[in-house]
Amino acid sequence: MAAPLLIGAPAAANGSFPSTEGNTNTASILTYDDTITELTKLEKNSRFPVDVFTLEEAGTAVNKSEQGRDLYVATVGNGPEDVWVQGRIHGNEPYGAESILTLLKDLGTNGSAEYQQIRDAFTIHFIPMYNPDGSELNIRQTVLYDDATGEPLLNDAGQQQRIDLNRDWVADKFQADESLAFYEYWTMVKPDYGIDIHHQGLKQQYGTGDDVTLSLGISLAPGGPTLPTLQGGAYDLLTRQMHGFVFQELSKYGYITMDRYQVGGNLEIDIKGGVVSAMMLGLDYQGMNPTGHSNPVVFFETSGNTSDGSLGQKARGKSIQQNVLAMKSLLSGLATDEVQQVDPEVWEEIPHAPVAGYSTDYAGFIPVSF
Numbered sequence: 001m002a003a004p005l006l007i008g009a010p011a012a013a014n015g016s017f018p019s020t021e022g023n024t025n026t027a028s029i030l031t032y033d034d035t036i037t038e039l040t041k042l043e044k045n046s047r048f049p050v051d052v053f054t055l056e057e058a059g060t061a062v063n064k065s066e067q068g069r070d071l072y073v074a075t076v077g078n079g080p081e082d083v084w085v086q087g088r089i090h091g092n093e094p095y096g097a098e099s100i101l102t103l104l105k106d107l108g109t110n111g112s113a114e115y116q117q118i119r120d121a122f123t124i125h126f127i128p129m130y131n132p133d134g135s136e137l138n139i140r141q142t143v144l145y146d147d148a149t150g151e152p153l154l155n156d157a158g159q160q161q162r163i164d165l166n167r168d169w170v171a172d173k174f175q176a177d178e179s180l181a182f183y184e185y186w187t188m189v190k191p192d193y194g195i196d197i198h199h200q201g202l203k204q205q206y207g208t209g210d211d212v213t214l215s216l217g218i219s220l221a222p223g224g225p226t227l228p229t230l231q232g233g234a235y236d237l238l239t240r241q242m243h244g245f246v247f248q249e250l251s252k253y254g255y256i257t258m259d260r261y262q263v264g265g266n267l268e269i270d271i272k273g274g275v276v277s278a279m280m281l282g283l284d285y286q287g288m289n290p291t292g293h294s295n296p297v298v299f300f301e302t303s304g305n306t307s308d309g310s311l312g313q314k315a316r317g318k319s320i321q322q323n324v325l326a327m328k329s330l331l332s333g334l335a336t337d338e339v340q341q342v343d344p345e346v347w348e349e350i351p352h353a354p355v356a357g358y359s360t361d362y363a364g365f366i367p368v369s370f
């Protein structure tokens, strides 16, 4: 059972847990209620069918956030292949939700051939706000709640427990209700492709020093310790083609400066606990994915966050616009098979620091010549 409905209740009564981090002005950021309002409007007014539902309505056993909020999905398109698009798994990374709502609106209203081709090829499952509790608190994680008391679940030291939902799809974890709920929905959908939207701090492009607006990421590094071993190397190829296509398409727009997502200056990530990594690994948690379904996923990291204050806020419109373009281009390229024709070596052309190794969540640092 999920926690009793606590929407509107203070998430933390004990003052040590601020409702927002820092002094960020979050007035212009989409709230949970705003998201529901917008989804409802799109379902009602769209020219092409948009279906909005909760995971409770979809029939997952666990179907509410830790604080008891409904978890929303909206589908558009009636194609044979399914695409999973998730935003705001990290509550303080807001534009994923807004980008998804913008693209959902476009797909629900735009009658042009390009959008029709996307709707004909795919059924797209949009999750605008994977982490509603964290979004309302403007924090990265969710907070575990005690179902019985409706209060935060305290650990032995009497502290609240914050869970990073993007490290929780792991066999010995699934600590948060949101993780189980969306994992079960994933096993129901068995998507063919996935897209995940995040934010990062401000950074500069290797070589030019230009401010990066969008980093292209794959959570299991191409050519790294893990990805080449999956599906006979198919995802190692396809994820590089997916981002290679996005890079080629978005390079036409002067306001977008891209690079590859790296950490620590020159490390690729190879993180098995991330939701989208678990999708690529075909995680079978408690026998819920007995066929070992898996799918390739890429992620986008927009530069500038609510924690970057006015600097991040200033770029809001462009940040949303570039995410919408990136998602639409990728969906279009997959629908036309243009993605599958991209030379995977384009991945090497995307600006990045020479790779020194891999930052992992299972073996620490692994040098590049592993």
Ligand SMILES: [Zn+2]
Pocket: 090, 093, 197, 198, 199
């Ligand atoms: Zn994130």
